[in-house]
Amino acid sequence: MTAVLAAAALMLSTGCSSDGGAGAPADRDGAPSHRASPSATAGGASATAPPAKGSVKVATTLTRDLESPWGLAALPGGDLLVSSRDEGTITRVDAESGRQTVLGSVPGVAPAGEGGLMGLAVSPDFASDNLVYAYFTTASDNRIARMLYDERKPAGQQLGAPDTILRGIPKGRIHNGGRIAFGPDGMLYAGTGETGRTGLAQDRESLGGKILRMTPDGRPVHGNPSADSVVYSYGHRNVQGLAWDSRKRLWASEFGQNTWDELNLIEPGKNYGWPEAEGRAGRSGFVDPVAQWRTEEASPSGIAYAAGSIWMAGLRGERLWRIPLAGTEPAAEPQAFLKEEYGRLRTVLPVEGTAGGRDLWLVTSETDNRGTPAAGDDRILRLRVE
Numbered sequence: 001m002t003a004v005l006a007a008a009a010l011m012l013s014t015g016c017s018s019d020g021g022a023g024a025p026a027d028r029d030g031a032p033s034h035r036a037s038p039s040a041t042a043g044g045a046s047a048t049a050p051p052a053k054g055s056v057k058v059a060t061t062l063t064r065d066l067e068s069p070w071g072l073a074a075l076p077g078g079d080l081l082v083s084s085r086d087e088g089t090i091t092r093v094d095a096e097s098g099r100q101t102v103l104g105s106v107p108g109v110a111p112a113g114e115g116g117l118m119g120l121a122v123s124p125d126f127a128s129d130n131l132v133y134a135y136f137t138t139a140s141d142n143r144i145a146r147m148l149y150d151e152r153k154p155a156g157q158q159l160g161a162p163d164t165i166l167r168g169i170p171k172g173r174i175h176n177g178g179r180i181a182f183g184p185d186g187m188l189y190a191g192t193g194e195t196g197r198t199g200l201a202q203d204r205e206s207l208g209g210k211i212l213r214m215t216p217d218g219r220p221v222h223g224n225p226s227a228d229s230v231v232y233s234y235g236h237r238n239v240q241g242l243a244w245d246s247r248k249r250l251w252a253s254e255f256g257q258n259t260w261d262e263l264n265l266i267e268p269g270k271n272y273g274w275p276e277a278e279g280r281a282g283r284s285g286f287v288d289p290v291a292q293w294r295t296e297e298a299s300p301s302g303i304a305y306a307a308g309s310i311w312m313a314g315l316r317g318e319r320l321w322r323i324p325l326a327g328t329e330p331a332a333e334p335q336a337f338l339k340e341e342y343g344r345l346r347t348v349l350p351v352e353g354t355a356g357g358r359d360l361w362l363v364t365s366e367t368d369n370r371g372t373p374a375a376g377d378d379r380i381l382r383l384r385v386e
Helices: 198-202
Strands: 056-063 069-074 080-084 089-093 100-105 117-122 131-137 142-148 163-169 180-182 188-191 210-214 231-234 239-244 250-254 260-266 291-294 300-306 309-314 320-326 335-337 345-350 359-364 380-385
Touching (some): 069 131, 069 345, 080 117, 089 117, 117 188, 131 180, 180 239, 210 239, 239 309, 300 359, 309 359
Parallel strands (some): 069 117, 117 180, 239 300, 300 345
Antiparallel strands (some): 056 380, 069 080, 080 089, 089 100, 117 131, 131 142, 142 163, 180 188, 210 231, 239 250, 250 260, 300 309, 309 345, 345 359
8 A cells, every 4th residue: 555554664753743832742633724715343344345446526515604513413304413612502404404503502511622512422212312412521521411302492492401421531622532423232432532641541441542332321331341341442542533334343533643643443442552553553462553644634533434435534634535445454545535625624424314325424624713714614515425
């Protein structure tokens, strides 16, 4: 493979990004926009690998003028919920018209740096329980809570009081993780960051620098590596993307520091290396990434699975990456789309119910005080992928 999948021998450390202070960990989520204008299982290749080259077409702009959008989740029927990281609100977006309705604010959200109201997930039993889950930063920690969504109430008052199911996830100005998603097993997964305190990633007693797996009530799941812990995998720097392929394997995107960003295949109890390894290390005891990118090309946030590929949104890279899969390995070199066309890209989500599952929602991230917003930013795009 080329530099996109370069071997570990090329892993030469560069200096800290200018986005961090002197001697501080690089905060590449904060890199400015360069837009010029406005239960994982191993093995098993799929029956038919996707073609080496694909295509992406922006079918429509669903909605515009969102403020610091971060999390995205689909309701039954297709309408979307989007979180505002800095405003602490959740907005419903009509999947046909793009009309926005603010459901309400989440009490206790304390936005600062890379923290605030981040990931969203809709209960698998939403039709009966009407629960929406959110990952957010408070004055003391990051936590996950669920709220009752009551459409009968007036707009702005439709979210019930948060019921915290997990607290004590370390917080910082950087590396708060934030992605949550329900897996095919009905359990809730969360990606967390090490907040710039690198040692947390290897500390199995800490919830920082981990992927977590829990019941919808926030309890450890039978089959987790430790029966009394929600920790599912460790040695992560800052996980912001979670997705499952057609074989129910879990994939995660991860910010590197100065050299390599990563796409990882997640297995329970495994150590993904940070801070001892960034990118492919080839060292016993660490799991190497399936694919890696130079930091200026990616800074990956959300990921999704569609059309036999992982699709990865890039912040600093300002592009959408396609990684075609043949089982647990790339079928071909990753392919980039939309480079610097829409600025920083935050979240990608399959459009439910589309023929062949070939449509994606894509959320831009220009209004989070790190981009260069143009008129209409931020927006949700609908993509057709092949």
